[in-house]
Amino acid sequence: xxxxxxxxxxxxxxxxxxxxxxxxxxxxxxxxxxxxxxxxxxxxxxxxxxxxxxxxxxxxxxxxxxxxxxxxxxxxxxxxxxxxxxxxxxxxxxxxxxxxxxxxxxxxxxxxxxxxxxxxxxxxxxxxxxxxxxxxxxxxxxxxxxxxxxxxxxxxxxxxxxxxxxxxxxxxxxxxxxxxxxxxxxxxxxxxxxxxxxxxxxxxxxxxxxxxxxxxxxxxxxxxxxxxxxxxxxxxxxxxxxxxxxxxxxxxxxxxxxxxxxxxxxxxxxxxxxxxxxxxxxxxxxxxxxxxxxxxxxxxxxxxxxxxxxxxxxxxxxxxxxxxxxxxxxxxxxxxxxxxxxxxxxxxxxxxxxxxxxxxxxxxxxxxxxxxxxxxxxxxxxxxxxxxxxxxxxxxxxxxxxxxxxxxxxxxxxxxxxxxxxxxxxxxxxxxxxxxxxxxxxxxxxxxxxxxxxx
Numbered sequence: 001x002x003x004x005x006x007x008x009x010x011x012x013x014x015x016x017x018x019x020x021x022x023x024x025x026x027x028x029x030x031x032x033x034x035x036x037x038x039x040x041x042x043x044x045x046x047x048x049x050x051x052x053x054x055x056x057x058x059x060x061x062x063x064x065x066x067x068x069x070x071x072x073x074x075x076x077x078x079x080x081x082x083x084x085x086x087x088x089x090x091x092x093x094x095x096x097x098x099x100x101x102x103x104x105x106x107x108x109x110x111x112x113x114x115x116x117x118x119x120x121x122x123x124x125x126x127x128x129x130x131x132x133x134x135x136x137x138x139x140x141x142x143x144x145x146x147x148x149x150x151x152x153x154x155x156x157x158x159x160x161x162x163x164x165x166x167x168x169x170x171x172x173x174x175x176x177x178x179x180x181x182x183x184x185x186x187x188x189x190x191x192x193x194x195x196x197x198x199x200x201x202x203x204x205x206x207x208x209x210x211x212x213x214x215x216x217x218x219x220x221x222x223x224x225x226x227x228x229x230x231x232x233x234x235x236x237x238x239x240x241x242x243x244x245x246x247x248x249x250x251x252x253x254x255x256x257x258x259x260x261x262x263x264x265x266x267x268x269x270x271x272x273x274x275x276x277x278x279x280x281x282x283x284x285x286x287x288x289x290x291x292x293x294x295x296x297x298x299x300x301x302x303x304x305x306x307x308x309x310x311x312x313x314x315x316x317x318x319x320x321x322x323x324x325x326x327x328x329x330x331x332x333x334x335x336x337x338x339x340x341x342x343x344x345x346x347x348x349x350x351x352x353x354x355x356x357x358x359x360x361x362x363x364x365x366x367x368x369x370x371x372x373x374x375x376x377x378x379x380x381x382x383x384x385x386x387x388x389x390x391x392x393x394x395x396x397x398x399x400x401x402x403x404x405x406x407x408x409x410x411x412x413x414x415x416x417x418x419x420x421x422x423x424x425x426x427x428x429x430x431x432x433x434x435x436x437x438x439x440x441x442x443x444x445x446x447x448x449x450x451x452x453x454x455x
Contacts (some may be wrong), residue, residue, distance in 0.1 A: 003152030006181035010152070019130070024138035025151070031287050032142065038340040039286045044079055045289055046313040051075055051082070051097040055317045055447045057107070060099035061321065062365050087309060088323040101127060102317050126268050127149050129317030136270035136314075139285050140211075143274040146260055147236025149209045156202055157184035158212030158220060170404050182207070187216040195220060199229040206314070208235045214242040221255040222383070235258040238266060238274075243349065243445065247382065264349050266325055269312050273346045281332035281345035288313055291344070292322070293331055302333035306348055357389045374420075376412040381405045386435045387417075389448040392415045395427045398435055 014022055047066035052072040054061035065071065070084045093100060102440060110130040141151065149155065161184075166255065177183055181204075184221075185198040198220070203339045210217065213328075217239055224232055232255050239249070240263040249260045264282055265271040272289055273282035286293050292309040293300040312320050332345035348423040377385050395417050399405070410429055417427035 003150065003154075003181065006152035006179070009179045009181075014163065021137045021141075023234055024134050025141050028138055028142040028285075028287060029145070030185060032283075032343065034342070036336070036344075037187060039343055041289060044311070045284050046287070047079075047082070047311065048072070048076055050313055050316060050319055052104075052313075053316050054321060057102045057104045057316070058100060058319055060096045061319065063099070064368070069234060070146075076247045081287075082322075086321050088320060090323050093124060093126070093320075095126075100318050102129075102319075105317075107317050117389045124268060126320075127318040128315055132270065132312065132315035132317065133283075135288055139265075139271040139288055142213070143263055143271060144209050144236075144238065144263070144275070147209060147238070147259070150237065150273065152181055153206040153209070154205060155180075155182045155209035156207040156212060157189050158190075158198075158210070158216040159183060159184050160213075161186045185220075187213055190216060190219050192223070194229070195223045198223060199227065199232065202232055203229055209238065210234045210236075211238045211240070214239045214248055215243045215262075217252050218248050218384075221252045224255055236261055238263050245377075245445075247377075247380065251383075262349075264329075264346065269310050269323070269325070270314075272308075272310060273349075274305060276337060276339045278337055278339050280334065280337055281347050282349070283337065283341055283343045283345055285341045291346075293329060300331065302331045305330045305348075308349075335417070356447070358392060358419055358450050360392045360424050361422065374416050375411050376416055377404060379409050381409075384435050385445065387446050389446075392450070393422075394425050395421070395425060395431055397427055398430045398432050400432060400435060 003213075010022060013019065031039065034042065035198075055065050055072050059145040069083045069087065070081060074081045080297060084451065101111075107129055111127045112133070114126060116124045116126075117146045119183045141149075144155065145151075145337050153238055165173075181319040183201060185194055224230075236258055237252060237256060237260045239260050241251070244260070246261045249262070259277075259279060261275045261279075262282060263271065263274040265273075266378065270288055272291060273284045273286050274280050290311040290313065292311075293304075294309055295301075295304055295306035305328050308325050308329045309322050310320070311322055311327060325406075328350040330350075332347040336342050337345060381401050382399055383402045388396040388398065390396055397413055397417070413429065414427040418425050
C-alpha cells in the first residue's frame with residue numbers, strides 16, 4: 001500500500017474508532033520544538049492535572065496523599081512538594097491494584113487491560129485508558145519521524161506476539177498492520193524459515209524503518225550476513241525494550257547500512273526517551289512523562305547513574321505517579337542538542353536494577369556491563385555474553401564467539417570483574433554456542449543467583 005492510501009486509511013480508522021492518534025502526533029510534532037522553559041511549563045500543567053485527578057478519583061492516591069500530608073493545590077505553589085509522594089513499585093501496584101483504578105465511570109469505559117512481558121521476573125498487569133493508548137502510539141510515530149519516516153510510509157517490525165492467537169486477534173492484527181502500512185515477524189519465534197520469509201518481504205517491499213528489540217534485530221542481522229540477502233538496508237532502525245550495547249549497535253548499523261536509534265520505553269509508561277538524528281543522547285518525551293533519576297533517594301547529578309523514576313502524564317485510568325521502573329540511567333551533561341530540540345536528555349540507560357550484584361564487603365553494585373570498565377566485552381569476536389554471579393566470590397562469564405578471542409582479552413575480562421566486584425572474585429569463562437533468550441524474547445545480560453537471598 002502506498003503512503004497516500006495509508007494516510008487515508010488512518011484518517012478513516014480514527015473517524016470510525018474515535019481514536020485521536022493523528023491529533024496527538026500533530027501536537028507532539030509541534031511541542032518538540034518548544035523551548036526548555038515552555039516544555040517544563042507544559043509538563044507542570046499536565047502533572048498538576050493528573051495529581052488533582054488522582055486525589056479525586058483514585059482511592060490509593062487519596063489515602064497516600066493524606067498520609068504524607070500532600071495536597072494537589074500545594075503542588076501549584078511548590079512543585080518540589082511532589083517529592084513527598086512515596087515511590088510506586090510493582091509490588092505496591094499488585095497489592096493495591098483495585099484501589100489504583102479510577103472510579104470515574106466515564107473513564108472506566110475507555111479502559112483496557114495489558115500485561116508486561118515480565119522480563120525482570122515480575123510481569124505486571126495494568127489498565128490503560130484511551131488517552132494513554134493514543135499518546136503512546138503517536139509518540140512512536142513522532143520518533144520514527146526523526147529518522148526521516150513520514151506518516152504512511154511502509155515500515156517493518158520484529159516484535160513479540162503470542163503463539164497461536166485466536167482468529168479474531170489475528171484478523172485484528174492484520175487489519176491494524178494494513179492501516180499503518182507495516183508488516184512484522186514474531187520476535188518470539190525467530191527461525192531460519194521465518195527470517196527467510198521476512199527477509200524476502202523486506203527485499204521486495206523496501207520498508208523505510210525497521211523497529212524491534214535489540215536482541216531480535218541483532219539475530220536478524222546475523223542471519224542476513226550469513227544469507228544471500230546482502231542488499232537489505234533501511235532509512236533507520238529503532239532498537240527498544242532492551243539495553244543496546246555498543247558492539248550490537250555497530251554490528252546492526254554495518255549490516256543494514258544505516259543508523260540505529262536507541263529508544264527507551266516500557267509497556268506501562270510508553271515512550272520515555274529516544275535518540276534523534278544527532279545520536280548524542282536520548283530526548284525525554286516531556287509531554288508524556290516526568291522523569292526523575294535518584295541516587296540514594298536524592299536527585300542524581302548530571303552524568304551520575306541512579307534509579308529511574310517516572311510519572312506518566314496521560315493514563316488517568318490507572319495513574320502511575322513516581323513509579324520505579326527498575327532501570328538505572330543518567331542525565332545528559334552536555335549542552336542542548338544541536339538538532340534544536342530542548343527537551344531534557346538522558347545520557348545513557350544502564351539497564352535493569354534487578355541485575356545488581358553483591359560483593360563480599362556488603363555492597364550492592366549495579367552490573368553495568370555497557371560501561372567503560374567492561375569495554376573488553378565489546379570485542380568484535382564476542383557476539384553475545386552473559387555474566388552470572390554464582391556466589392560472592394565466583395562469576396561465570398558466558399561468551400558466544402564469532403572468531404578467535406585473544407588471550408589478552410580473556411584476562412582483561414577477568415580483571416574487569418575483580419576491579420568492579422572485588423579482588424576476591426574469580427571469573428570463569430565459558431564458551432557456548434548460544435545463550436537462550438527469556439520467554440519474552442529478550443536477553444538478560446546479567447544474572448545474580450544471590451538476588452533471592454537479598455530482598
